[in-house]
Amino acid sequence: MTKAQIKFLQSLGRQKYRKEHNAYLVEGDKNAVEWLDSSQQILGIAATGPWLDAHISLIQRHPGAEIMRAEDFELEKVTSLQHAQEVVIAVKQPAAVPYTGQKEGWYLYLDKIQDPGNMGTIIRIADWFGLSQVICSPDCVEWYNPKVVQASMGSLLRIPLAEMSPEAFLATNTLPLYATALDGIDIRQTAPATGGVIAMGNESKGLSSLLLEAASHRVLIPGKGGAESLNVAVATGIVCATLTLS
Amino acid sequence: MTKAQIKFLQSLGRQKYRKEHNAYLVEGDKNAVEWLDSSQQILGIAATGPWLDAHISLIQRHPGAEIMRAEDFELEKVTSLQHAQEVVIAVKQPAAVPYTGQKEGWYLYLDKIQDPGNMGTIIRIADWFGLSQVICSPDCVEWYNPKVVQASMGSLLRIPLAEMSPEAFLATNTLPLYATALDGIDIRQTAPATGGVIAMGNESKGLSSLLLEAASHRVLIPGKGGAESLNVAVATGIVCATLTLS
Numbered sequence: 001m002t003k004a005q006i007k008f009l010q011s012l013g014r015q016k017y018r019k020e021h022n023a024y025l026v027e028g029d030k031n032a033v034e035w036l037d038s039s040q041q042i043l044g045i046a047a048t049g050p051w052l053d054a055h056i057s058l059i060q061r062h063p064g065a066e067i068m069r070a071e072d073f074e075l076e077k078v079t080s081l082q083h084a085q086e087v088v089i090a091v092k093q094p095a096a097v098p099y100t101g102q103k104e105g106w107y108l109y110l111d112k113i114q115d116p117g118n119m120g121t122i123i124r125i126a127d128w129f130g131l132s133q134v135i136c137s138p139d140c141v142e143w144y145n146p147k148v149v150q151a152s153m154g155s156l157l158r159i160p161l162a163e164m165s166p167e168a169f170l171a172t173n174t175l176p177l178y179a180t181a182l183d184g185i186d187i188r189q190t191a192p193a194t195g196g197v198i199a200m201g202n203e204s205k206g207l208s209s210l211l212l213e214a215a216s217h218r219v220l221i222p223g224k225g226g227a228e229s230l231n232v233a234v235a236t237g238i239v240c241a242t243l244t245l246s
Numbered sequence: 247m248t249k250a251q252i253k254f255l256q257s258l259g260r261q262k263y264r265k266e267h268n269a270y271l272v273e274g275d276k277n278a279v280e281w282l283d284s285s286q287q288i289l290g291i292a293a294t295g296p297w298l299d300a301h302i303s304l305i306q307r308h309p310g311a312e313i314m315r316a317e318d319f320e321l322e323k324v325t326s327l328q329h330a331q332e333v334v335i336a337v338k339q340p341a342a343v344p345y346t347g348q349k350e351g352w353y354l355y356l357d358k359i360q361d362p363g364n365m366g367t368i369i370r371i372a373d374w375f376g377l378s379q380v381i382c383s384p385d386c387v388e389w390y391n392p393k394v395v396q397a398s399m400g401s402l403l404r405i406p407l408a409e410m411s412p413e414a415f416l417a418t419n420t421l422p423l424y425a426t427a428l429d430g431i432d433i434r435q436t437a438p439a440t441g442g443v444i445a446m447g448n449e450s451k452g453l454s455s456l457l458l459e460a461a462s463h464r465v466l467i468p469g470k471g472g473a474e475s476l477n478v479a480v481a482t483g484i485v486c487a488t489l490t491l492s
Binding site for chain 1: 371376399404477483484487
């Protein structure tokens, strides 16, 4: 790899340069294969010789991608993960998909989700339950943070993402809005519905009052024990399983 | 802080020394307060002067604890987390609580859970739903890994933990055993029960065949979308919400 190539991939480990280059990193064999198998625009592929040789047909589907035959120590330099991977690819960020206030289907609105592991896990949950879209407040962790990419396990490829302030979202939305709240009703008592938006809030502060007050349904996951709260991704999973499968 | 004090706390960042000293670290204000407020045996408290001054009455409840007035740069040296905390305490590991094959209540059996964030989040779920105990296979990540402590958010204090091989567990257990499996029945179709053991498996390999074959109920969380699987902590949350609340 040239110094410029190493510098470019390294720069994508930082949000500032991801924005500047409108690109992000996908790391490791499993994810790289899934991304190369998709219609995403691949900018570059840095990998060991054996990995490149073993994936020629997949690589040939991306004639625009720069191929970088890399040594282990070079891959170690460019990874943003704890352990170096045998392949790191640079991908162009697709355009966000606007939320236009659809009349059916299930959606998630995420308010100030800060932890990249939680964000990636929630995108994976949305994919599992076949949700139509995930809408994020502008102060959520960036979707293309390498830890979000890693935790989403490929679901980032399948779930349309939108960014929208709570105010703009509420002005657009026409679906029932479900908010988790400590004064909510047992979520298992909620009437079956064919669509809606599930709003989930910040890891320590929960949902902002604007969203709580606008909610058509306040729901609660009943607990019996000592924990103050559930992890936000776990709570999202339980709410999605209870509401969207019914 | 003396060099020996710094070296002792630093050593507890590593599993080998946690085992040798039979101790572990609890870091940050929220967790430290929760631990000091419990009956755990506190070995030492390293904190900034202002933190120590603000928590005198809590500290006095642990006359056996070594008090270490620390500078910020010293706390930075001893933390095992990404960012230094104003307080780090060393706690004696309590004895594991054997699982004796109880006849009622809800339990979790964890088979080769590797990620410390998942382990901590699952312990927090067990606490939320008031489970009686969490039993871990010997190849699970260590409970006293600092990232497990962090993710458990204090639930580690409330949930009795046991370590038991799948063979020994199966030989002891008399409760219905629920295993998540791709050929399972929709978990929402499961008959209500007042107790049982929920078995959850490794992040990439799932449950070992021994447990799958011994299960009295194979259950499945229905999905509609593209994701291959759910994160194991999310799946645990959904299974616990569906089975233990009914």
